[in-house]
Amino acid sequence: MTEANFHISFSKVEKALSFFNLLKMKGVKRLINDGVSDDFKHASLGNKYYYAYKIGLENNDFDFLLKDESFFQFQFEKIDDLLEIRYAFFQNPFEYLSYEEFLLHEIDLDTNKESLETVGNLFEQEYSQFLNERELTSSYSTLRYDSDFKNYKPILHSVSHIHIGHLSNIRIPMDKVLSPLRFVLFTIKHVYYNNWKDKLDKNRCDLMKMLSDCKSGETLLHEDFWTEDEKIELHLK
Template identity: 35%
Template sequence: MSLNLGKIISHYNKAKDLLDKLEIKYEENFSKASQLNSETYSDKFKKATISNAEYPEIYKIARDYHDYNLYIPSDGSLFQFSQEQKNGKLEIRYAYLESPFEIKSYEDFLKENDCSFQEVQYEFFEEYEQYVSEANLKKHITNIRYDYSETQYNELCHPTSHIHIGQQNHVRMQLAYTMLPSNFVAFIMRNVYWERWKSFIQDDKNRLFYLENCKIYHQIPKDYLSDLDKKDICIYIK
């Protein structure tokens, strides 16, 4: 079953609705919202991701060059969403990049300096950037990435649809379905922002809204999920 850009953008908008429902403030990079294509990322970011650069450097490039779709000011995390066709085959990448720095949000930074965002807006953002650049690194970072690659599919070896957890690519969890942006953000909210999610789903309407964003809309074509793959350890949603 083909998956077109319109469907992915539709569920990208649903992902933003979920963040709104959870009252997680975000800033959107509108220049990347209409295409959701990795070609819009800066050359510096693309070079860093295939080099031996340390994660803090890669993160800082992504933030400074606005190589993200959504930015969460409260904790500095970034979301990236991209899809493209390579030789007629679908490639999808979603990423959650945790900030590697122990930092306060811009709003909290202002409060500590007896200001509010409503009063000064981004007047002191340069000072905030300086504060961020001098912040200590976290001891542990857990990044999460979703890949769908028909070109790299290899039966029982490299699944078409999978989730990477951690800074390296060694942890690869096979999925038996195709994730859309709303699925990915629901997964992040459920597993990373657990305290907020736990409170959120106490309301029946919120619970139904969350579960709606977990629904699977696209199965993997049989050419990219064999009968042997289905017998392997694999995450299903029925």
């Protein structure tokens, strides 16, 4: 993948997240230029995923923040003519409700004879307290994609691979360098199933066009970095 193709694909991520009704905001940083904070780098090497997530959120170490306060990161470093790529998705590990959902779950509107519209911001203090006291959920995911040429070892550490889980040794090999948009769509399908299903049911043509478009700019690995032995192993194509 060229640097230009990376930027073209990255520019389509915001529209894709909005299409699935997931986007809350773009980050105040552009991680390709600004990088992540030193605090986040240190925290991400630790054993406690939720701590790394909180540091990333507090330090704005993201390119895109989702409505449930999960976030995406996109970075690369150019070494000679190769891109050493890192994409990451950090799912919010804490119980999350939007303000509207909090009102529906926690407040008896019938008893109060109020509607969501008339309640307005009256319960913001209670909502803020809920966010501060929320507990870890029973299930959350973190996904990362790397193209890592410098640490390539056939059958052990593939150049192109997807990580599943925090600090795990799960590396699913791939035969190509993945685009930012492809990583986002992969994440949405497997983490935000209901959003994906809704668009598949109601906007199938637009979804299929996006899936076709996400392949643009991706490049197959050269045989120097994708051997015949590796093709025997289970991998993503």
